[in-house]
Amino acid sequence: MSSRANDIRRYREDVSESHALLAHYREVRGVSERLCAPLLAEDCCMQTMPDVSPPKWHLAHVSWFFETFVLKPLLPAYREFHPWFAVLFNSYYEGAGAMHPRAQRGFLSRPPLEQVYDYRRHIDEQMATLFEAAPEAQWRDIAFRTVLGIHHEQQHQELLLTDIKHIFASQPLRPVYKESLLEASTPAPALTWHDFPGGLYEIGHDGEDFCYDNETPRHRVYLEAFRLASRPVTNGEYLEFMAAGGYRHAEYWLSEGWRTVREKKWEAPLYWERDEGGWQYMTLSGMRAVDENEPVCHVGFYEADAYARWAGKRLPSEQEWEIAARDVAVAGNLQDSGRYHPAPARDAGLVQVYGDVWEWTRSPYVSYPGFRPLAGTLGEYNGKFMCSQMVLRGGSCTTPAGHIRSSYRNFFYPADRWQFSGIRLAGDKG
Ligand SMILES: [Fe+2]
Secondary structure: OOHHOOOOHHHHHHHHHHHHHHHHHHHHHHHHHHOOOOOOOOOHHHHOOOOOOOOOHHHHHHHHHHHHHHHHHHHHOOOOOOOHHHHHHOOOOOHHOOOOHHHHHHHHOOOOOHHHHHHHHHHHHHHHHHHHOHHHHHHHHHHHHHHHHHHHHHHHHHHHHHHHHHHOOOOOOOOOOOOOOOOOOOOOOOOOEEEEOOEEEOOOOOOOOOOOHHHHOOOOEEEEEEEHHHHHHHOOHHHHHHHHOOOOHHHHHOOOHHHHHHHHHOOOOEEEEEEEEOOOEEEEOOOEEEOOOOOOOOHHHHHHHHHHOOOOOOOOOHHHHHHHHHOOOOEEEEEHHHHOOOOOOOOOOOOOOOOOOEEEOOOEEOOOOOOOOOOOHHHHHHHHHOOOOOOEEEOOOOOOOOOOOHHHHHHHHHHHOOOEEEOOOOEEEE
């Protein structure tokens, strides 16, 4: 399933592919609803911090995306489901008109959840109508926008799990989202270093498969020789940093990071709590003792950078990361594994490049040379956020398979910790 969505060239070239694309659309739409199936209607309304969106809002917003960018421009007979939904479920597209404030998504006790599911049915029916009579002259545009909408919905499927974790972790009852029989943990292989020669490289998306505009254009970069750690930093290794006073010594921290540590009184990754038995953390399977063999998760850029400094290393640049990752098969502990939690590394070699935890890089999220955003309002998807955020690479245990690739650029603010984000060290060679 996952690779088909990327095969945008095949879909675009031939209107007879419309049935295949519609089937794929339905498959991805079904995943969003399955992810919400374990939730109560009350869970679906919660917004536990401004960055978290209620699951109900996610379910509606991804439908709004198809309505706004596929159906309204391309299906002349389309009639909107509800006049207010264009405002309530617009996330950040100024070109699409007014929007409900992000931090007030949790105020939306109305519309009820059932009406949001009715909205989804309405959009699905209208998409089928569009596909049944797709005019050949418009097919390329229909296919492109639909594939973009599918990837957008997959992106929100990761956010759904991320936000459900925050919602459940904020709940005194600490609900279990999914019962999970996690295998007995074994020690991660010793960390080794993989050397890459300096020289001129090309990075950025290559080929005809789907990518976001921010991965283009492909361009040359010069890199000094570097080395990359074989696997992400484990909880056990991170505990050594904590035991060495990592959160108490300013010398490990960037100035902004140290200020944040003191203001927010950080002393461990997000979701960690200490009791008589030691460190515990919230998972989507409830509270558990911290497993020292798993990759450390829910650390922000400031913590990743401080850990690297304490360890005498540094974070990789996004260019280094991409060069190291481009020959690694895109597979790993992704959302489709159903684990929804990082797993200990099992093998030696360059491992866990994809899945488990997003890896913070030291690269600010900026445009590539020659970058052109998508035309029109869709150009707001990525380009306008190219300020003050850092790039993460590789996907996590909540990223859908088929939604990650070596050129994929995720981006968050340096203090953000609620994503499944971790640390892979790099170093200078020589
Ligand atoms: Fe969105």
